[in-house]
Structure formats: structure tokens, C-alpha cells
Amino acid sequence: MTLEVKDLACERGDVRLFSGVSFALGEGELLLVQGPNGSGKTSLLRLVAGLSRPVAGEIRWAGEDVRELRESYARDLLFIGHANAMKDEFTAEENLAVAREMAGRSSSREERAAALERIGLAHRAKLPSRYLSQGQKRRVALARLCLAADTPLWILDEHFAALDARALETVVALVDEHLARGGMAILTTHQEVAITTRLRHVVALG
Amino acid sequence: MTNAYTLAAHADGRGNPMFRFAAPQAFFPLAGKMIPWFAMLAAVFAAAGLYVSFFVAPTDFQQGESYRVIFIHVAAAWMSMFLYVVMAIWAAIGLVLNTRLSGMMASAIAPTGAMFTFVALWTGALWGKPTWGTWWVWDARLTSELILLFLYLGFIALTTAIDDPRRADRAGAVLAIVGVINVPIIYFSVKWWNTLHQGASVSLTKAPSMAATMFAGMILVALAAWMYSIVTALWRVRSIILERERNALWVRERGGEA
Amino acid sequence: MFQGLRSIIARDLRLSMRRRGDVLNHLVFFVIVVTLFPLGVGPEPNLMHTMAPGIVWVAALLAAMLSLQRLFASDHADGTLEQMLISAHPLGLIVIGKIIAHWFMSGLPLTLLAPVLGVQFDLPQQALWVLALSLLIGTPVLSLIGAVGAALTLGVRGGGVLLALLVLPLYVPVLIFGAGGVAAVSNGMGAGPHLSLLGAFLALSCVVAPWAACAALRVAYD
Structure with a gap:
């Protein structure tokens, strides 16, 4: 390709x-x-x-x-722009799941947990995203990369x-x-x- | 590096004879040549139409002289609806073929359409006062004209609120298409509403026993309104072209000549 | 494909549940507007009786219109909408999903609440049923047409007022058929024609509105 x-x-x-x-x-x-x-x-x-x-x-x-x-x-295609495309009301884990669904791909709970672990946010996975700092939000957005080996x-x-x-x-x-x-x-x-x-x-x- | 001129020409499908005048720089001088002719026609039709409707047409034995405002009212009402359809057609062409001139035409027509809608409402009120005894009745035609005015104002408000002209044209086009599908439904629903809520009032269009001269007067005034719309639309589209293409080579060259 | 539609609806509903306050605010707004009319016009029972269908429907129109802003605006602000435009699901599907979710959180509660308000105006029982039925058919149209307006005014200055200006005139047939049907029943006539026309308008909106909303969204990002 x-x-x-x-x-x-x-x-x-x-x-x-x-x-x-x-x-x-x-x-x-x-x-x-x-x-x-x-x-x-x-x-x-x-x-x-x-x-x-x-x-x-x-x-x-x-x-x-x-x-x-x-x-x-x-x-x-996986596109991450300036905006993080995250909802403050959702947890990091939910945001990740939604992003994967949007991309037409599935992901298991374990995969998402591993992705957040790798990006260094495992301890924040269950927290609504509004409690995360700018840098942490950016990291959640980038956690999509860990799941996107198929893209x-x-x-x-x-x-x-x-x-x-x-x-x-x-x-x-x-x-x-x-x-x-x-x-x-x-x-x-x-x-x-x-x-x-x-x-x-x-x-x-x- | 390619300059804006060739790229713009390319985007407008230049080379295809059908689209020759779809390029703003080709249309600009053509519009300039057409304006005086249509203006002349408008003046002739207006003079003839007003003469026929105010001096030749017989006095209405029920309504006296005051009915004569109906000549202007009917022409304005026709134009207001017709122009909305024309505007939507231009908008649809622009959206489908991506020609820039079409969007400019649509936004050039809108103010004239809104003006005629307003005139239709105004003359309707002038006619209503002596006939019904009030300036305003919730008559089916007046009410749907009022909603049509809202649709025009919405279109103008949307296209002026968006700064990027390409986006403004395309957003306006979507709105005009949705609007034009809705106009007959609105008209029908208002008529339905009207017949349910009050008995048949004196209809504006059904002037009792219309004489041939009255009909002629109406047609002449309508033709004048038509020509006037063409003139104002062309006039406005020329200034829109100049404003939008001010950085293009051909506009700069024209500026140099003047 | 239905999987995609389901996940969009589920997402938007879950989001609305986390922002329950928003949904409640619109319902409270609806009730307040309906309450204002008797205060302004006077509580004369006959007058209230004739005005009730119109009042409830106008209030529903306004409440639905106010709720339109949350249809796309927050997704636009945080970049989610951008992701939806380049999603693996067709944009039309996403738009339809969002409209359905929006209706669940605006049109449906209004429909359920309206008969209670109708009781305040002493509408006969049959009219209450028709009121609920007309809202059930009519409010999806409000979400559908409203989606076009919401998409057109994305990120445009003065968006809120502009949205009202664009959408309210297009709501006219819904208002006429909806309120007209209820009025017909309280006057002892059948509401059948009104409701069928409302249904026809709903069918037409289902065809045109998602297309127009998609076109408007693409325009907004071009």
C-alpha cells in the first residue's frame, strides 16, 4: 500500500x-x-x-x-489532531473504547488497560477525564497508538x-x-x- | 508555482464551452454588457405596466381605486416565490458542480427576493386597510409571505455570518435547498390552517371578474419586476466577483487599466 | 452497520446521562414557558382551553430548539466531530445515530411530560392522547430539521440566535399540523388528517434532513 x-x-x-x-x-x-x-x-x-x-x-x-x-x-487511517477528541465526562478507558469504535475496530478491556498502562496512565483509567491534566489528556489521546497496530x-x-x-x-x-x-x-x-x-x-x- | 488565475479557471471547468461563462472573470464583462439592456427593458415595462394599471384598468365597483395596489402586490408576491426557487437552483448547481459563480449568483439574488417579499407584505397591508379595515389579517397568503421573508432573512444572515466565502456559499446552498423543499409544504400547511380557523375571506388573487386590461397590467408589472430582478442580481454579482477575486490577476489588470 | 449505529446512539445516550442536568433544564424550561402563558393572557378557562394545544406545541418547539446546540457543538469543540468525519462508519449513519439519541433525550421526555401540562389546561382525555401522539410523531421532525440547522451554524459567530432564525420558520408545518390536530379533537373533530400529514412530513424529513445535515457538516470542515 x-x-x-x-x-x-x-x-x-x-x-x-x-x-x-x-x-x-x-x-x-x-x-x-x-x-x-x-x-x-x-x-x-x-x-x-x-x-x-x-x-x-x-x-x-x-x-x-x-x-x-x-x-x-x-x-x-488514524488521525490525531490538535484537539484530543475526548469527552470530559468519560473515563480515559471509555474514551479509548469510543475512539476504537469510531475507527470501526474492536478492542477488549484488557487491551485498553494495557494501552493505558504503557502510556503511563493505568492509575487514572477509571477517573473522568475532566480530572486529568493537559499532558495526561494528551497521553490518553495517544494511547490510541498502542491499539492501532492494525491501522x-x-x-x-x-x-x-x-x-x-x-x-x-x-x-x-x-x-x-x-x-x-x-x-x-x-x-x-x-x-x-x-x-x-x-x-x-x-x-x-x- | 501556478498562479491563482489558472487554478481558478481550472476549478470552474474552463475549456468546456458550456461552462465558458461559469468562470467569474468571463462572466464579469458579459454581465456588464447585459445590465443596460435589461435596465432599459425594466423601465419600459414598468412605465407601461404602471400606466395600464393606474389609468387604463377600470375602477373596481366594490373596492374603488384602492384595489390598484394589487398590481404591485401580485407581481411582488410572484417574484418573491420565484426568486427563492431560482436562488435554490443556483445554489444546488454550485453545490453539485462546485462552480464558484453559482454561489455568488445565489447570494446576489437573495436581497432582491427579500425586498420583493417585503414589498408584497407592505402592499398587502395597504390593500388590507381599506378592504378588511385592519393593516394585517392572518390571511394564508400574507402569512406564508411572512414566513418566506424569514427564510430569506435566515439565508442572508447565515451567508453573512460565515467569513470564508466558499464555506458561506456552500452552507447557504444547503439551507436554500432545504428551504425550497419546505416552501410548498409551509404554503400548504398555512393555507390548511387558515381554512380551518376562519371562513374564506376576500382572497387577494381572486379579484372579482378580472378585466382583460387588469390582467395585461399585472403581466406588464410582473415583467418589469422580472427585468428589475435580473438587473439587480447582475449588478450585485459584479461587485461580489470584484470583492472575492480582488487578488486574482485579471482583476488587478483591470485596476491597472482604469 | 447496525453495530455502528448502536454504538453511536449508546455513546450519545451515555454522555447525556452523565450530563443529566442539561436534559432536566430543558424540561424545566418547557414547563416554565407553558406556565407563563396563563400569567400573560389571563386564566379565563375558555381561552385557556382553546390556546392549550398551541401553547404546549410552541413551548415544545422552543425547548427542542434550545437543546439543538448540544447536538454537535460540544463534539465540534473537543475535536470528536473531526474524528467522526473520518470515521470508518459512514457520516450519514453517525448523523442519524446522533439524531436518534438527541430525540431520546429531548423529544421523548417532552412527549411524556406534555399530557401532564395538558391536564392543567383541562383538556379532555382524548385530546391529551392526541397531544401525546402528535408530539410523538412531531418531535422527531424537530430533531431532524434541527440537526441541519445545528450543523450549518457550527462555529459560526452568533450561532445560537442564528440557529433559531434558520430553524423556527422550517418548524411551521409541524406546529400547524401538531397543534391543529389537538385543537380539532377538542372541538369534536377527528385528528386523523392532521396526524397523517404530520407523519408524511416526518417521512420526508427522514429522507432529506440526514443528507442535508451531512452536507452541512462537510461544508463546516472544508
Whole structure:
């Protein structure tokens, strides 16, 4: 499976953020999207995730236009944006379960517990999320990664923000494992991250 | 890097002759050329129609001279409903084919439609005072015109509340389509409600024994209203085009010429 | 597919149960509005008798409209809606699930409460039944059409008032058929035609509204 992006262009109001962005991503490959604030990193990720419609260009997953694939593309996709997509009323464990259901995949209670354990939140699993700190909420969102071994394409937007060193290490390890088993990942980042794969592409915006 | 001009042209399906004028930059000068002609027609029809309806048409023996406001009322009421349908059709085209001009047309038509709805209500009240003795009755037609006015105002409010013009057009389109499906239902339900709650009052449309000259007057005023709507819609769409495409190459070049 | 629908409904219902206060507030609002009318118009029994169906229905319209804001807005704010747009379930299914859950938490309680308020206005027993029945058929329409309005005004400034402006005129047929049916019964006529027309409007809304709400959601994120 490959993700191909050709001549993608994006506008915000009157301003053209970028145009002519092309790349291809194969199994086990990592794409880093770099650029200063406001250069369109988030917009590019949202386009690739199929959340918004490009002004020009096309995005193909396994040779087919993602706009036509829709749900079957969404099944292969894990997108974590700026927002954590969590309900304050639900516990961390419930939030995780809902997120998996939304992705059309099942998860057992043990799997979810293991995921929260790995991300370092086992002791907070039964607490309504409103009692969690910003960093802890972010970690719950990222716990989805532990369950998403069956999802080939990961798109993570600024997911290193608000994480402490230990959590950061865990996330980097998760992405590493994902790439090692033939997954793909697209990340935006300001700082360099120590992800060891040799198959890495960079798109620089702005 | 491709500039905004070619990309915009591409997005509008340029190259296909059917869509040639669907591109704003092609439509802008065409609209400019059409405006004076339609304006002239509007003036001619308005003069003829008002002359026929105020001087030629016979005095109504029941209602006297005051019935003459009905000429304007009927034309305005026709236009108000017709324009909503036209607006919804433009909106639907814009939503399906993703042509930018269609959305602009829809938002250009809305104020004219709202204006005619308001005129229909106003003249209805003017007619009602001498006929029924009150400015307002909960007559089926007046009530559904009032709700139509709410629908127009909702459309205008929604499209102006959204800053991004593309999103505004598309959101307005969804609303217009839902509205246009609802308009006949609203009209029917209001009529049903009206017949249940009061006996048949003097209907605005059924002017007793309509003379041929009265009919001619109505048609002429309606044609004038039609032409006027075209002129204002084209006028407004030209300014919308300029505003939205102010950064496009062709608008800048025109600015340089002037 | 039904699995997906079930899980959406279950999620939204569970969420509403954790925010029971919201649901209760709308019911209290409904009761207060109904109570205000006699205070404003005067308690003349005959007048109250004729006005009762209209009062209860208008109050139901307002209460349903106020509850629309929680249909998409909180999911929009915390990014859940974004996940729903790129979910493995079709967006239409999610929207339908959310509408059903919304009805369970707004339309259904109103329907159950309305006959009690009808008793306050001394409606005959048959009219009470029709009132409940008309609300049972009519309130899903309010959730359906309301979903379109809620999706259109997502993240738009002045969203609350704008939502009312868009949705209330579209509610007119529901109000007319619903309140009209109850009035017909208290005047000794049959409510059959009213209720069938209300049912037809419900059927049409079931077809059009989910489509329009989906389109509006996609527009909001484009």
C-alpha cells in the first residue's frame, strides 16, 4: 500500500498557503512535515486525512482517490489532531473504547488497560477525564497508538506538545515499532525527533 | 508555482464551452454588457405596466381605486416565490458542480427576493386597510409571505455570518435547498390552517371578474419586476466577483487599466 | 452497520446521562414557558382551553430548539466531530445515530411530560392522547430539521440566535399540523388528517434532513 500526493494546493481565505506539494509514502516510511507557524502544516495533514477538500491536486491511497474511498480509507487511517477528541465526562478507558469504535475496530478491556498502562496512565483509567491534566489528556489521546497496530497510516499533528520526556520516549518508540512492522506515519514537528528509520522523507513548507 | 488565475479557471471547468461563462472573470464583462439592456427593458415595462394599471384598468365597483395596489402586490408576491426557487437552483448547481459563480449568483439574488417579499407584505397591508379595515389579517397568503421573508432573512444572515466565502456559499446552498423543499409544504400547511380557523375571506388573487386590461397590467408589472430582478442580481454579482477575486490577476489588470 | 449505529446512539445516550442536568433544564424550561402563558393572557378557562394545544406545541418547539446546540457543538469543540468525519462508519449513519439519541433525550421526555401540562389546561382525555401522539410523531421532525440547522451554524459567530432564525420558520408545518390536530379533537373533530400529514412530513424529513445535515457538516470542515 502506498499513499501518493500530487500537486496539492491549499488556500486559507485569500492566502495561498502552499501549492505543488507532492510526495509518495510506502510501507515502513516516515514523512516529516516541517515549517514555521502558519506555513500550512496542519492544513496539509487535514487534507491528507480527508477532512478538507484541496483547491487543486489529488491524494491517492493504494491507487484510488481518497475522496471516493471515503470510509474504507478512513478505516486504514488514524488521525490525531490538535484537539484530543475526548469527552470530559468519560473515563480515559471509555474514551479509548469510543475512539476504537469510531475507527470501526474492536478492542477488549484488557487491551485498553494495557494501552493505558504503557502510556503511563493505568492509575487514572477509571477517573473522568475532566480530572486529568493537559499532558495526561494528551497521553490518553495517544494511547490510541498502542491499539492501532492494525491501522497502516498514522497522521499525528504536533503530538509532542505538552508531553514530558518519558511520555515522549514512549510515543517515539510506538512510531518506531509501527514503521518497523511496515506501517506509515506522517508527523509535524518543530524539533528533531529521534526516530531511527532510514526511510524518511521531509516536506518543508513556507 | 501556478498562479491563482489558472487554478481558478481550472476549478470552474474552463475549456468546456458550456461552462465558458461559469468562470467569474468571463462572466464579469458579459454581465456588464447585459445590465443596460435589461435596465432599459425594466423601465419600459414598468412605465407601461404602471400606466395600464393606474389609468387604463377600470375602477373596481366594490373596492374603488384602492384595489390598484394589487398590481404591485401580485407581481411582488410572484417574484418573491420565484426568486427563492431560482436562488435554490443556483445554489444546488454550485453545490453539485462546485462552480464558484453559482454561489455568488445565489447570494446576489437573495436581497432582491427579500425586498420583493417585503414589498408584497407592505402592499398587502395597504390593500388590507381599506378592504378588511385592519393593516394585517392572518390571511394564508400574507402569512406564508411572512414566513418566506424569514427564510430569506435566515439565508442572508447565515451567508453573512460565515467569513470564508466558499464555506458561506456552500452552507447557504444547503439551507436554500432545504428551504425550497419546505416552501410548498409551509404554503400548504398555512393555507390548511387558515381554512380551518376562519371562513374564506376576500382572497387577494381572486379579484372579482378580472378585466382583460387588469390582467395585461399585472403581466406588464410582473415583467418589469422580472427585468428589475435580473438587473439587480447582475449588478450585485459584479461587485461580489470584484470583492472575492480582488487578488486574482485579471482583476488587478483591470485596476491597472482604469 | 447496525453495530455502528448502536454504538453511536449508546455513546450519545451515555454522555447525556452523565450530563443529566442539561436534559432536566430543558424540561424545566418547557414547563416554565407553558406556565407563563396563563400569567400573560389571563386564566379565563375558555381561552385557556382553546390556546392549550398551541401553547404546549410552541413551548415544545422552543425547548427542542434550545437543546439543538448540544447536538454537535460540544463534539465540534473537543475535536470528536473531526474524528467522526473520518470515521470508518459512514457520516450519514453517525448523523442519524446522533439524531436518534438527541430525540431520546429531548423529544421523548417532552412527549411524556406534555399530557401532564395538558391536564392543567383541562383538556379532555382524548385530546391529551392526541397531544401525546402528535408530539410523538412531531418531535422527531424537530430533531431532524434541527440537526441541519445545528450543523450549518457550527462555529459560526452568533450561532445560537442564528440557529433559531434558520430553524423556527422550517418548524411551521409541524406546529400547524401538531397543534391543529389537538385543537380539532377538542372541538369534536377527528385528528386523523392532521396526524397523517404530520407523519408524511416526518417521512420526508427522514429522507432529506440526514443528507442535508451531512452536507452541512462537510461544508463546516472544508
